[in-house]
Amino acid sequence: MKSTPGFLEAIARLFISSVYIYFAIKMLVYSRLCMEHMLEAGVPAIPLVYVVTLSTLLIGSLGLFLGYRTKSAALMLIFISIPAILFIYPPWDVSEFSQFLAHLGLVGGLIHIYIYGPGKYTFDARNMVPVKRRRT
Numbered sequence: 001m002k003s004t005p006g007f008l009e010a011i012a013r014l015f016i017s018s019v020y021i022y023f024a025i026k027m028l029v030y031s032r033l034c035m036e037h038m039l040e041a042g043v044p045a046i047p048l049v050y051v052v053t054l055s056t057l058l059i060g061s062l063g064l065f066l067g068y069r070t071k072s073a074a075l076m077l078i079f080i081s082i083p084a085i086l087f088i089y090p091p092w093d094v095s096e097f098s099q100f101l102a103h104l105g106l107v108g109g110l111i112h113i114y115i116y117g118p119g120k121y122t123f124d125a126r127n128m129v130p131v132k133r134r135r136t
C-alpha cells in the first residue's frame with residue numbers, strides 16, 4: 001500500500017489545529033460570555049476551568065499547528081475536548097447535536113494524529129526516527 005504524501009498529513013494537521021486556534025481566540029475575546037455559557041452548562045469552578053481550558057487550547061493548538069511535540073499536543077486537545085463535548089454539547093440536547101458530532105469528528109482526527117503520528121513535515125521529524133506505519 002502506498003503511503004500518503006507528507007504534505008497531505010501536514011495540511012490535515014493544520015486544518016484541525018486551526019479550529020482549535022479559533023476556539024482559543026474566541027474564548028479569549030468573549031471571555032465573559034464563555035464563562036456565562038459554562039455557568040449555564042453547570043461547569044464547576046468556572047474561573048479555574050476557563051484558565052486551564054484556554055491555556056490548554058493555546059498550547060495544544062499551536063503545538064499541533066507547528067508540529068512540535070505533536071502527539072502530546074493532540075493528547076492535550078483530546079483531554080480538553082471530551083469534557084467540553086459532554087458538558088457543553090451533550091448528545092441528548094437536540095439543538096446542540098450537530099456541534100456534538102463536529103467536536104466528536106475533531107477528536108477522531110486528534111486520535112488519528114496521536115496513533116499514527118504527525119507526518120513528515122514537523123519539528124518533531126527533525127529529532128525522531130521515522131515512524132513505522134501499521135498496515136491495515
